[in-house]
């Protein structure tokens with residue numbers, strides 16, 4: 001609590017400390033209140049971590065972190081601060097079960113630690129491969145690649161187009177779609193080194209949104225009014241006498257693939273040149289990325305092999321990564337069926353997610369650890385806070401206050417799956433290892449879900465010792481709908497620290 005006491009401006013603790021978890025006292029809240037009292041003493045309202053401020057002024061060394069455009073990433077500063085706090089030995093292994101763009105892995109590597117990362121999205125693999133070879137690129141080769149792209153023309157006879165799925169249909173102007181397919185085929189079958197090809201793939205992924213008719217907007221992909229599917233939809237409405245829906249998005253002149261790629265490539269070449277100026281010839285530490293669900297991959301990792309974990313899971317907020325990154329996934333050849341599977345593989349964070357308990361049961365049976373599965377299930381079932389939240393959401397849903405039946409299922413699945421993950425982290429971490437998770441609290445239909453404290457409680461139940469819960473001064477905003485109906489409430493953004 002020292003930070004609270006030393007802060008300059010007076011602090012109204014009630015802004016962070018929650019006393020009412022169920023609007024209008026609609027549902028029991030004893031378990032959540034008890035939890036609030038239990039972990040408040042180790043909570044510190046802090047300025048040490050501030051995601052907004054650190055993401056703007058990146059130093060040149062930090063430029064590498066931006067190589068995959070990934071809005072959900074946390075800052076390199078946050079990882080560095082935590083690594084410094086953890087006082088790791090040389091050759092320590094730093095893990096991130098939800099690797100995203102690879103911030104943890106890269107900062108670990110830059111500080112001489114090995115890294116182990118998991119993610120279900122194939123872009124993560126491309127990003128970490130491209131970044132970790134920053135010292136190995138041949139600038140001459142990349143310059144040649146840049147020149148060849150600048151002069152490449154798609155032959156008139158070429159009839160290929162880039163793959164699309166329902167949500168990305170008509171996503172690019174026809175010429176751009178042809179160019180994407182042609183460049184991919186041409187350059188991937190060329191004699192360029194694997195490193196150069198991976199870098200080109202990354203630059204292409206980063207260009208897709210700009211050259212398309214779409215724009216990422218929070219949970220959704222919005223579409224430009226010139227996009228053929230928007231024109232067709234407006235026509236269809238007109239034919240049935242309805243007014244066309246108001247489509248405001250107009251992205252202006254879209255760059256061609258060639259223009260966007262050259263710009264991306266020039267920028268990364270500049271970063272590479274900067275990195276290669278110093279004496280470092282390669283990262284000394286090793287990075288390992290496993291493409292797949294951490295829920296099913298972490299159980300394959302040996303006991304007592306991880307020295308620290310710095311991670312941020314998907315938040316329990318219905319955010320669907322497979323929708324936001326639909327253009328990128330479709331470009332990489334993932335089919336409709338593949339996207340559906342990826343969505344299901346996500347830690348339950350969307351209303352489409354179905355329970356994974358049967359799949360986990362079969363998995364643990366297959367690897368001969370059924371008793372372990374039963375133990376974790378028992379831990380989950382006896383958690384009073386989760387029981388209270390589940391009942392409260394069920395009640396709100398039955399009252400018609402939750403517009404989607406998938407919400408209660410998502411919340412339950414989210415904490416169940418995280419408990420499995422925490423148990424596996426406890427098994428794979430060495431004694432003394434620190435674990436840090438960044439997460440946001442959420443609220444559904446007036447019911448506050450203290451994600452920071454509940455995850456800490458579940459982690460404690462599987463063996464971790466809670467050390468500290470840093471909570472940021474800035475909080476998560478309440479949605480205007482919730483505010484109007486249920487009033488304002490503190491929704492913390494926290495970094496929970498536990499120790500094995």
Ligand SMILES: C[S@@+](CC[C@H](N)C(=O)[O-])C[C@H]1O[C@@H](n2cnc3c(N)ncnc32)[C@H](O)[C@@H]1O
Nearest residue numbers: 073074098100101103119120293294314346347
């Ligand atoms: C909040 S982002 C992590 C961002 C990361 N800290 C960074 O700096 O880029 C969460 C990530 O978890 C991944 N994810 C979701 N479910 C997963 C699962 N079951 N196993 C592994 N990764 C998963 C998502 O694809 C997403 O990249």
